[in-house]
Amino acid sequence: MAIALSTLVDEAERYLNSASINDYCPNGLQIEGRPQVRKIVSGVTASQALIDAAIEAEADVLLVHHGYFWKGENPCVTGMKQRRLKALLANDISLLAFHLPLDVHPEVGNNVQLAAQLGITVEGPLEPGNPRTVGLVGSLAEAQTAEEFAQRVKQVLGREPLLVAGPQMIRRVGWCTGGGQGYIDQAVAAGVDLYLTGEASEQTFHSARENAISFIAAGHHATERYGVQALGDYLARRFALEHQFIDCPNPI
Incomplete structure (x- = not known):
């Protein structure tokens, strides 16, 4: 089954009441990919390793706790940031991120x-x-x-x-x-x-x-591995989607 990306985003934002929380980054849809969603891949941080794993898993949406565009960061799209964004955009994968609302x-x-x-x-x-x-x-x-x-x-x-x-x-x-x-x-x-x-x-x-x-x-x-898994499971049940959590180990 597939649903509209906008429907998934609206439900995640409603469920987490993200608009009411003042945060250090934008919560919700950070990068827009294909308009229909069948599979969600979730993980803690939108690192290159997780993006590569999401591409291999044929994800439509990458759902994370730590996304991009933090207050005070360099806004230039160069280096590591350019490589990450390029990979998501080239593969038409949406990035959906929730920080404090997921805490x-x-x-x-x-x-x-x-x-x-x-x-x-x-x-x-x-x-x-x-x-x-x-x-x-x-x-x-x-x-x-x-x-x-x-x-x-x-x-x-x-x-x-x-x-x-x-x-x-x-x-x-x-x-x-x-x-x-x-x-x-x-x-x-x-x-x-x-x-x-x-x-x-x-x-x-x-x-x-x-x-x-x-x-x-x-x-x-x-x-912080468990909240994003639980949110991914909730959205998958709500809309009869496929959900896969991918853990990219981090010793910190």
């Missing part, structure tokens, strides 16, 4: 999807009353050591996380996928035992140690 969505969002993978029960936002905070807080069914929870993260995400182990058992968890290490202060204020995100900064270690909480950096890419 915060209550059903297919990166944060709720990661919680489901790790067995965390979502309780609410990391910082109540702040609409720009994308992280969440929740709890584990049973208390465990930081090392035990880090082992669970390793098993699920398939990579060794960076762990700063605090003194207490882990029951209450705060998290924000991707580059959310800057929210560790909000996590401390929320009274969590452990804060988990994708990346770490030099000062993150000191914040965790001096506030006596545990911290895990599990990888930007690794923590």
Whole structure:
């Protein structure tokens, strides 16, 4: 079955309520390809490797979390950017990208999807009353050591996380996928035992140690693989389309 590209885009934007979210990049259709869609390929970042894989998979739409045209970037279409755009346009593949709307969505969002993978029960936002905070807080069914929870993260995400182990058992968890290490202060204020995100900064270690909480950096890419898969599955079910998630490994 095929549907109009415009129908797919409209539904994705409606479902994610993307127009209401102020972001660092344009959300929605970033590059327009063929007008009919039969197959969606999804992935985390619209890298050349993912584009090449989408071409080989005969995708009509490439659906990603990290697309193009970020605020402050050089607008010139040269080098790496030219090669990526040329490949998509030459193969008539549309690029559909959602950044913050895919982080915060209550059903297919990166944060709720990661919680489901790790067995965390979502309780609410990391910082109540702040609409720009994308992280969440929740709890584990049973208390465990930081090392035990880090082992669970390793098993699920398939990579060794960076762990700063605090003194207490882990029951209450705060998290924000991707580059959310800057929210560790909000996590401390929320009274969590452990804060988990994708990346770490030099000062993150000191914040965790001096506030006596545990911290895990599990990888930007690794923590954000699940939202785009869930969105692709939703759109495929909604319109009876084919959907294939392609993971291009990234150690960061």
